[in-house]
Structure formats: C-alpha cells, structure tokens
Amino acid sequence: MRNWVIITGCSSGIGRALVPLCREAGWGVVVTARRLESLADLPQGEDLRVILLDVTDSASIAGAVAACTDLHLKALVNNAGYGQVGPLELLRPEELRAQFETNVIGLQAVTNAFLPLLRREPGARILQVASMLGRLSIPLAGPYNASKHAVVALAETLRLEVGREVAVVLVEPGAIRTAFRETLVKACGDLPARARGTRYETVITSYLALRQHQAERHALDAGACARKMLRALNAAHPPRRLVVGRDAFWVGKLKLLIPAAWWERLMRRVYRVA
Ligand SMILES: NC(=O)c1ccc[n+]([C@@H]2O[C@H](COP(=O)([O-])OP(=O)(O)OC[C@H]3O[C@@H](n4cnc5c(N)ncnc54)[C@H](OP(=O)(O)O)[C@@H]3O)[C@@H](O)[C@H]2O)c1
Numbered sequence: 001m002r003n004w005v006i007i008t009g010c011s012s013g014i015g016r017a018l019v020p021l022c023r024e025a026g027w028g029v030v031v032t033a034r035r036l037e038s039l040a041d042l043p044q045g046e047d048l049r050v051i052l053l054d055v056t057d058s059a060s061i062a063g064a065v066a067a068c069t070d071l072h073l074k075a076l077v078n079n080a081g082y083g084q085v086g087p088l089e090l091l092r093p094e095e096l097r098a099q100f101e102t103n104v105i106g107l108q109a110v111t112n113a114f115l116p117l118l119r120r121e122p123g124a125r126i127l128q129v130a131s132m133l134g135r136l137s138i139p140l141a142g143p144y145n146a147s148k149h150a151v152v153a154l155a156e157t158l159r160l161e162v163g164r165e166v167a168v169v170l171v172e173p174g175a176i177r178t179a180f181r182e183t184l185v186k187a188c189g190d191l192p193a194r195a196r197g198t199r200y201e202t203v204i205t206s207y208l209a210l211r212q213h214q215a216e217r218h219a220l221d222a223g224a225c226a227r228k229m230l231r232a233l234n235a236a237h238p239p240r241r242l243v244v245g246r247d248a249f250w251v252g253k254l255k256l257l258i259p260a261a262w263w264e265r266l267m268r269r270v271y272r273v274a
Contacts, residue, residue, distance in 0.1 A: 002047065003121070004071040005233060006030035006064070008055055008110060009080030011038035013178030014129065017226035018077065023047050025230060027075075030068055034060075055080045055106030061113045073117045075233050077127045078107045083184040084143040085207070086191045087200045095189075096143050103147035108154055118166050125167040125238050127229055128155040132174045132248035136255045139271045140207045159240070167238040171229060172252075174245030175219040181211055199274065206272050220245045 005022055009015040011033040019042065022029045028046075032053035033039050039050050049071075053064045055078075084099040111126060118124040133141065134148035152170060159168040185208060195201045225244050232238050243249050255263055268274075 001072055002026070002028045003074040004028040004030055004049075004068070005075035005077060006032065006068060006073060006114065007077040007079055008032050008053060008107075011035060013180060014173070014176060014222045014225050014229075015077070015079040017222035018079070018229055021223075021226050021230045022233065025234060027233070028071065030064075030071070030073075032064060053080075053110075055110050056101045058109065061109055064110075065113050065117065068114075068117060071117075072121055073114065074121045074123065075125050075127070076111065076114050076118060077129070077229065077233075078110055079127075079129045080106065081129065081147075082187055083141065083180060084147075084187045085141045085184055086143070086188060087140055087195070087204070088142040090191065090194050090198070090200060091143065095187075096146075099143040099147050100150070103144075104150045104154070107151060111158065115162065115166065123167075123236075124165075125169060125233065126158075127169045127171050127232060127242075128158075129171045129173070130155065132172055132243070132245075132252055134170075134172060135252050139267055139273045140203065168240075169232045169238045169242055170240065171232075171242045171244065172248055173220075173225050174248030174251070176222055176225045176245070177219040178222050184211070203271075203273055210271065218247055 005027050007015050007018055007029065010019055010031045019029050019031055028049070030049045030051060031039055031042060032051050034052065034054040036050065036052055042048060042050065049067070051064050051067045052060060054060045081103045084095050086095065107128065118126065128151055130151040131148040133145045134152040137145040155168050155170045192204060195204050228242055228244050232242050243252065
C-alpha cells in the first residue's frame, strides 16, 4: 500500500523541490499547480498524479478532492503562496485582500476540504508553510507578514481542534532561493510609480535591491528546505514547528531577547526606513 501526499504550488520553488524527494522516499505524490504546463517536465509514473489546483478557487479545490478519493492520502503540504510587499500607507485594499485569499483563506479552504480524506489514514499530517515572518514583522512587507502570522494562528488553532487525529506541522523558513523574489517584484505592480514623490520612493528601490542581495548571499536552496520537510513527512512523531535556516532560528531568538525599542531601531536601519 502506497501512502500519498498532496502538495500545493508545485510549479517552482519549495513545492517543486519536494516532489522528487517524496517520490524517492516511496511516497505517491499528488502534484498540483494552477498551470498544468508548469508540471509537464515531471517524469511520469504510478507514484505521480498531476492535477490542477488554484487554492483561491473553490471549484478547483473540490475537483482536486474528487481526484484523490481513491488514494491513501496521508499528508497535505500547503505550500502555495506569494509575497505582497509595499508600505502599508500606499497599499490598496484589493492587494491586501488578494494576499489573504491565497496565503490564508486558500490554505484553510484546502485544509478543510482534504481533512475528511486525511482523517481516514492513521498518522496523517498537514504541513502548513508559514515563514519566519509569521513570528516577526519587517517593514514594507506588511501584507505578507500579516498573512503568515495568520497562518501560524490558524495552524495553532487547528492543532488544538484536530491535532489528536491529524498532526499539524508549522513550517517556518527563513530566506530560501526560489522564484519567490521575482513573484514579489511582479506583485509590486505599479507600486514604484505610486511611491514617486513620496517618502517611500528611495526606500522601496533599496528594499527590493536588499531583498535580492540577501537572497543571493544568505538564502538556503529549496532542496535543503524540502529535505527538512520530508523528514517531518516521514517522522513517526512529526514536530509542531519546523524552523528552516539559521536566519529563521537566530532572528527569531533575537526578537524575543532584545527590548522592543532596540528591535525597531535595528529593523529601520536594516531596511533603511528613515
Ligand atoms: N522563498 C522564501 O524565502 C520563503 C521563505 C519563507 C516562506 N516561504 C513560503 O514558501 C512557500 C513556497 O514559496 P517559494 O519560495 O517556493 O516560492 P515560488 O517558487 O514562487 O513558489 C510559490 C508557488 O505557489 C504557487 N501559487 C501562488 N498562488 C497560487 C494559487 N492561487 N494557487 C495555487 N498555487 C499558487 C505558485 O504558482 P504559480 O507559478 O502559478 O504562481 C508557485 O508554484 C510560500 O508559501 C512562501 O510564502 C518562502
């Protein structure tokens, strides 16, 4: 009998890196993306099922559940997400709404839809991909910070409610080298134009350059993150939290240790917010 895992957002990055690792470890993998052509290069096999899944579309979620009812579905990895950045003062309500639709509401909708299938399997587990920005906030990433804090809160609540039947693992990565930063720049849309002539004009330019620079220098590769997640998928007793990367570990500790005023001074300096 093969155990199956369904992973959201497999077109690139962490989700994609997890697919071959799970297959090598003997899992059957339900690989999902909102553009099927992005999955066309995956080697076919009996251990692979490819389905369309946009986490913001309830019909798409229902279709994905229907396509999995014959499987021993033992794990769900809620990985799909993106980063909406921009100073809160310039943020449009629809940008904040869209960020929550994908990262929070989509994640919970997928979770709820798959819970009945997961419950059938002893030892089932859900990996909710949050971020170190679910525990602390950086300037100019308000929508993303808020969405990942919400993921943490929902996962902690879900664990209290269903944790005895289905384990809930919070994955909290620091910087990982993926398509995330390019998507983040795209999600900025016309933000640089909106910021022109405001106090944010230069801040945004240097912020985007800084994120890129940080990603190149310190980020872990997606495979390293996926390997840690695979351990949680295979573990007899899955951990409650999976902090991935030294940055996530140390910055999280620092935030708890230093006074709030020092933390704020540090954040403003690092992100060059006057
Ligand atoms: N990279 C980092 O530094 C980092 C750090 C902490 C946490 N994370 C989290 O890790 C997760 C994976 O991100 P990544 O770094 O691997 O970035 P990525 O390479 O951009 O992958 C994100 C994936 O999510 C998918 N996605 C976005 N919106 C979707 C939707 N509505 N329905 C279905 N799929 C959707 C994307 O699909 P499309 O190709 O169709 O857009 C893509 O497959 C995210 O939740 C992210 O917040 C990343």
